[in-house]
Amino acid sequence: MKLSPDKTLLEYFYYREKNQPDNIYLRQPLGDTYKDFSWKEVGQQARKIATYLKSLNLPPKSNIALVSKNCAEWLIADFGILMSGHVSVPFYATLTAEQLNQVMVHSGCQVIFVGKLDEVENIEKGIPKDVTRISFPTYNPQPAHVQWEEIMAHHAPQAEDYLPKMDDLFSIIYTSGTTGNPKGVMLTFKAVASGVYSTREHAKLDYPNARFFSYLPLSHIAERNVIESGATIAGATVYFAETLESFAKNLATAKPTHFLAVPRIWTKFQLGILSKLPQNKLEFLLKIPVISSLIKTKIRKGLGLNNTAIILTAAAPMPIPLIEWFRKLGIVIQEAYGMTENLGAVSMMPREKIKDSTVGKVYPGMEIKLMPDTHEICTRSDWNMIGYYKEPQMTAETIDSEGWIHTGDVGELDEEGYLKITGRVKEMYKTSKGEYVAPAQIEVGFASNSFIEQICVAGNNLPQPIALVVLSDFARTTARQKVNESLEATLKGLNPTLKPYEKVQRIVILKDTWTVDNNKLTPTMKIKRGNIEKEFAAQLEPWYNKKETVVWE
Incomplete structure (x- = not known):
């Protein structure tokens, strides 16, 4: 099927359903086995979901919620919602009951699909009482819910191929809430169609026998683009990760041709490799031509990344030393940049002409301008959001009268169309000397140190910044003196490259890892800088005044 900016995602799905009905679309791991879903089976189940939703006699284009970790039923339910003419509103599976209640009330959803969750009984408390609940079949279905299997047994598949209008609402995607409450980004079918069409060559959607691996939250724009849109249009097979423990095994089985990972995942991969093959030994082996090729192949196969196209x-800045480290292993990582408000599609690094320290070249059809004073990046395209749900004031503050989205990111654009991100407008803070510091750029300078797993540069109203650090598992088993020496050496190399007011005065090693559960990370693994700084605000000055360079909490 030829790609077109005038075809909705549903049209691509209907084409695959009719033209390759018996091909495997979704592969769901269940222990050591897989449950396979053909395009025909996914279509039949989604059409039954659509019939059921229509039987509820909801107002046209009602918002329908979906909360679950990634699994086959997530995509089936989402297609069912779209086929019924309603609007898909997915939520992160890591939300607390209170957080879920906030977005449920805000979105006004009267129906929710409840799927693969760690604590489904607890999340129940966040769902308003009058909302219809539907349980996925495999993952601890709740007896009081409408059961998936009942829908499959008692409803005929919708016969018609429902075709939405291009300007109809496709989904309301709530941001991950790095700062403040999540905002509901409204995206149309036109936005999805235009974005996919303009990035089609970059995404290699014509690659034969494509395989995708789904594990990042499907409620996030990046995974929604890559897995739901990309795999559907490519006619690919989607493999899922079952659990954190089975992740490596599931990835090795999938052998994806298309793979997306956030920087924290790449750091985990690196630390896993170095735990088996120390850096000095790795560097030595890579210098021996025949051995080098064998080592690279073995590492890529071990990760499941030996067949990637x-x-x-994406989702957070990728440290250049980490990209270079993987490149030496034959793993070429292309950085992409965007935000939910512009469909996550602003720029991407071309594989053939990599320019490190940038986030690649701006996509065709995407306009960029930088604000004169702040250098804030503004974007304009056919795949802009139409606004924030129920938030006209926030919408007016983000989209100006000429249709430019003000991203909040600060950057530079060179003559070849490569974009560089230098910080966040809201993350910049003022030292006690009155100078503004962009912490993200300083944090990247620590990326080459494998003892560091997480870092947050802080120091509002301190004379100089300090770095709050969480050690890697590898570092936690290393002698404290050796860790101190390594961090001091990194700091000694970094500070001369920084402006005088950016030089890091102190490194503070914290006891606890930052996680989604303790509200220090978003579901896409970005640090919640405000939460971290708030927790340690009273200790920043005493830490700053210590004599030693490396301070242990």
Whole structure:
């Protein structure tokens, strides 16, 4: 089927359903086995979901919620919602009951699909009482819910191929809430169609026998683009990760041709490799031509990345030393940049002409301008959001009268169309000397140190910044003196490259890892800088005044 900016995602699905009905679309791991879903089976189940939703006699284009970790039923339910003419509103599976209640009330959803969750009984408390609940079949279905299997047994598949209008609402995607409450980004079918069409060559959607691996939250724009849109249009097979423990095994089985990972995942991969093959030994082996090729192949096969056509990173800045480290292993990572408000599609690094320290070249059809004073990046395209749900004031503050989205990111654009991100407008803070510091750029300078797993540069109203650090598992088993020496050496190399007011005065090693559960990370593994700084605000000055360079909490 030829790609077109005038075809909705549903049209691509209907084409695959009719033209390759018996091909495997979804592969769901269940222990050591897989449950396979053909395009025909996914279509039949989604059409039954659509019939059921229509039987509820909801107002046209009602918002329908979906909360679950990634699994086959997530995509089936989402297609069922779209086929019924309603609007898909997915939520992160890591939300607390209170957080879920906030977005449920805000979105006004009267129906929710409840799927693969760690604590489904607890999340129940966040769902308003009058909302219809539907349980996925495999993952602890709740007896009081409408059961998936009942829908499958008692409803005929919708016969018609429902075709939405291009300007109809496709989905309301709530941001991950790095700062403040999540905002509901409204995206149309036109936005999805235009974005996919304009990035089609970059995404290699014509790659034969494509395989995708789904594990990042499907409620996030990046995974929604890559897995739901990309795999559907490519006619690919989607493999899922079952659990954190089975992740490596599931990935090795999938052997994806298209793979996306956030920087924290790449750091985990690196630390896993170095735990088996220390850096000094790795460097030595890579210098021996025949051995080098064998080592690279073995590492790539071990990760499940030996058949990749495209490897992406997104959602947070990727440290250059980490990209270079993987490149030496034959794993070429292409950085992509965007935000929910512009469909996550602003720029991508071309594999053939990599320019490190940038986030690649701006996509065709995407306009960029930089604000004169702040250098804030503004974007304009056919795949802009139409606004924030129920938030006209926030919408007016983000989209100006000429249709430019003000991203909040600060950057530079060179003559070849490569974009560089230098910080966040809201993350910049003022030292006690009155100078503004962009912490993200300083944090990247620590990326080459494998003892560091997480870092947050802080120091509002301190004379100089300090770095709050969480050690890697590898570092936690290393002698404290050796860790101190390594961190001091990194700091000694970094500070001369920084402006005088950016030089890091102190490194503070914290006891606890930052996680989604303790509200220090978003579901896409970005640090919640405000939460971290708030927790340690009272200790920043005493830490700053210590004599030693490396301070242990």
